[in-house]
Amino acid sequence: LAKTTQPISMDSYEGQEVNITCSHNNIATNDYITWYQQFPSQGPRFIIQGYKTKVTNEVASLFIPADRKSSTLSLPRVSLSDTAVYYCLVARPDYGGSQGNLIFGKGTKLSVKP
Amino acid sequence: EPEVTQTPSHQVTQMGQEVILRCVPISNHLYFYWYRQILGQKVEFLVSFYNNEISEKSEIFDDQFSVERPDGSNFTLKIRSTKLEDSAMYFCASSVPGRVNTEAFFGQGTRLTVV
Numbered sequence: 640l641a642k643t644t645q646p647i648s649m650d651s652y653e654g655q656e657v658n659i660t661c662s663h664n665n666i667a668t669n670d671y672i673t674w675y676q677q678f679p680s681q682g683p684r685f686i687i688q689g690y691k692t693k694v695t696n697e698v699a700s701l702f703i704p705a706d707r708k709s710s711t712l713s714l715p716r717v718s719l720s721d722t723a724v725y726y727c728l729v730a731r732p733d734y735g736g737s738q739g740n741l742i743f744g745k746g747t748k749l750s751v752k753p
Numbered sequence: 754e755p756e757v758t759q760t761p762s763h764q765v766t767q768m769g770q771e772v773i774l775r776c777v778p779i780s781n782h783l784y785f786y787w788y789r790q791i792l793g794q795k796v797e798f799l800v801s802f803y804n805n806e807i808s809e810k811s812e813i814f815d816d817q818f819s820v821e822r823p824d825g826s827n828f829t830l831k832i833r834s835t836k837l838e839d840s841a842m843y844f845c846a847s848s849v850p851g852r853v854n855t856e857a858f859f860g861q862g863t864r865l866t867v868v
Contacts, residue, residue: 673855682757682844682859683796726796730855741857743788743796 641665641729648748657714659747661727664708672703672710675726677746683726687712722751755779757860759845765866766835774830774863776845785828786846786857787820796844802828835867
């Protein structure tokens with residue numbers, strides 16, 4: 640599976656839009672891009688997944704350019720409670736749906752300040 | 754909202770002792786997983802389980818580890834002879850099969866401390 644690279648940390652202020660970019664140069668045709676969020680002492684939580692172009696849900700948007708070698712997670716109007724670690728993963732869902740291929744990196748530690 | 758539940762939330766054990774970490778996955782899920790996270794480090798995959806057998810395991814999941822689904826609801830991780838380096842948060846997760854599904858639901862974790 641493709642290795643991902645993302646910033647180690649980011650700072651933001653309440654009410655701002657935060658964009659976290661991840662690179663995955665060796666992404667394969669069958670791979671999806673998925674993002675998880677983790678609060679301290681809690682398990683990771685799925686945020687969003689996408690294959691190409693733009694995906695939006697009630698929490699975030701995910702922008703994927705045509706070459707799919709990078710992706711950007713966009714969090715609109717962050718609040719203090721969005722302070723967490725955000726993981727970009729490249730995952731290969733198969734017909735069995737096994738998530739053993741959820742390989743977590745170090746993630747981006749987002750700190751939201753008042 | 755359905756959730757994965759794990760017990761206990763914190764387990765302290767002496768080196769060399771056996772521990773069993775317990776998980777109740779979401780009821781209609783068919784894939785079950787264990788991950789661990791050593792303090793300050795990344796989340797690491799241990800094992801996945803489907804149809805009453807291990808489907809994938811990592812290099813970390815050696816002979817001291819085993820998993821079991823003893824009944825229709827519980828999913829357990831057993832560590833036979835704990836070592837100091839087994840101290841970590843252990844997360845159970847579950848998912849539904851899906852051709853384009855990369856969403857796994859994680860529990861709150863069990864903090865294992867080996868002394």
